[in-house]
Amino acid sequence: MAFTYDENGQLTADGFLASELATEFGTPLYVYSAKGFTDYFTAFQKAVAPVNGKVHFAVKANSNLAILSLLGKLGAGADIVSGGEMMRALSAGIAAKDIVFSGVGKTDDEIRLALAKGVGQINAESIAEIKRIEAIASEWAIKAPVAIRVNPDIDAKSHEKISTGQKSTKFGIPIDNGDAEAIYDYIHHSDHLIARGLAVHIGSQLTDLSPFEHAYRKLISLAESFRQKGYDVPILDLGGGLGVDYHGDSEPDFASYGALVSRIFDGLDYQLGFEPGRSIAADNGMLLSSVLYTKSAEDKDFVIIDAAMNDLIRPTLYDAHHRIEPVTQSNRPRRISDVVGPVCETGDYLAKGRDFAEMESGEVLAVFSAGAYGSVMASHYNTRAHPAEILIHDDKVHVIKPRKSIEQLLEDEYNPFS
Numbered sequence: 001m002a003f004t005y006d007e008n009g010q011l012t013a014d015g016f017l018a019s020e021l022a023t024e025f026g027t028p029l030y031v032y033s034a035k036g037f038t039d040y041f042t043a044f045q046k047a048v049a050p051v052n053g054k055v056h057f058a059v060k061a062n063s064n065l066a067i068l069s070l071l072g073k074l075g076a077g078a079d080i081v082s083g084g085e086m087m088r089a090l091s092a093g094i095a096a097k098d099i100v101f102s103g104v105g106k107t108d109d110e111i112r113l114a115l116a117k118g119v120g121q122i123n124a125e126s127i128a129e130i131k132r133i134e135a136i137a138s139e140w141a142i143k144a145p146v147a148i149r150v151n152p153d154i155d156a157k158s159h160e161k162i163s164t165g166q167k168s169t170k171f172g173i174p175i176d177n178g179d180a181e182a183i184y185d186y187i188h189h190s191d192h193l194i195a196r197g198l199a200v201h202i203g204s205q206l207t208d209l210s211p212f213e214h215a216y217r218k219l220i221s222l223a224e225s226f227r228q229k230g231y232d233v234p235i236l237d238l239g240g241g242l243g244v245d246y247h248g249d250s251e252p253d254f255a256s257y258g259a260l261v262s263r264i265f266d267g268l269d270y271q272l273g274f275e276p277g278r279s280i281a282a283d284n285g286m287l288l289s290s291v292l293y294t295k296s297a298e299d300k301d302f303v304i305i306d307a308a309m310n311d312l313i314r315p316t317l318y319d320a321h322h323r324i325e326p327v328t329q330s331n332r333p334r335r336i337s338d339v340v341g342p343v344c345e346t347g348d349y350l351a352k353g354r355d356f357a358e359m360e361s362g363e364v365l366a367v368f369s370a371g372a373y374g375s376v377m378a379s380h381y382n383t384r385a386h387p388a389e390i391l392i393h394d395d396k397v398h399v400i401k402p403r404k405s406i407e408q409l410l411e412d413e414y415n416p417f418s
């Protein structure tokens, strides 16, 4: 674990005191550990080493250029879902051939950008999209490398807003009604498309591995049937989704996931692709925030902090649990508290009904497992600047995203009446 308490009950981040980081860089502050990212990414790579695979980090989980660059140097490709993420991955030094372009709604401009840069693979999700890619490739007299993302109709048993494998969702191409085969046949016969294979991603934050197994077996049986028909299916892209422990501090179970993949794909001749995001990033980032005020209600206390739903929306959006602790442990009496932000919405909370040591103004709290889907989902709601972001690397602290002033935020707009 990147963030641990020392013998004096002080939270540390790779040797730095969290309280001092908060003072020096201000709060709210995202703190990342380069060592943590490196350890987790390497552990994932090692777990899937027995199979022929390439790990494409899901950029949407944490798209800071420094993080992408760090992972790129460790051998990561990128799984992207927009032209913006393509620009980020390239700018971080990840080669275009190591980029997989996922997503259900790519625009012409995004497809053009990806093809112009030489993207490794576009995962298409409908016949309409395939035809747009083909039209652009034909205009440029090139062949576009495409895979199709299928919808295996499998329940990932995760939160409904992040489950993507059932046929009621917008994702992927259905298998059972013959659509996947018809589209693959179309690709096979096209002069401007190269069939790269099949992709699946059934959801995020999976803590039970069995839905992965169901999805992967369905993918294999489809791929085998396509091969029997004479289609090329070199790649199976297995998506992301491995869950993390938001309640405790155990590491993601990379080994069990790797063992499952090895068992299922042993002896089969496919290049595999992986798209982990959360499992690499979540535990290696935390959000530090200062207590502004406390106040008591009838049956609980409110700890009002300077981070809010615009800085970390997961609790509000998915009822997600993040462990929250003071950076200095204490023996003060405990209270049942809601940890809330300053935003004017009842839904603006980071935790509800927690058993929490009494807090005082100015004290700093750490919101753990905030390295994935934290900063990337931040907004400027209530005209609040995004938190600053720092990365600890080799005993140095790098400010990898400085905090903007409100003046800078206002400069983004144009007022024709002034």
Ligand code: LLP
Binding pocket: 058, 060, 061, 079, 102, 103, 162, 201, 203, 204, 205, 239, 240, 241, 242, 275, 276, 277, 278, 279, 314, 318, 372, 373
């Ligand atoms: N590949 C595809 C095609 C995806 O859609 C996703 C995530 C991933 C890979 C990475 O999945 P991961 O390994 O991170 O589970 N904002 C939500 C999570 C949304 C996930 C969207 N897709 C949250 O905060 O829980």
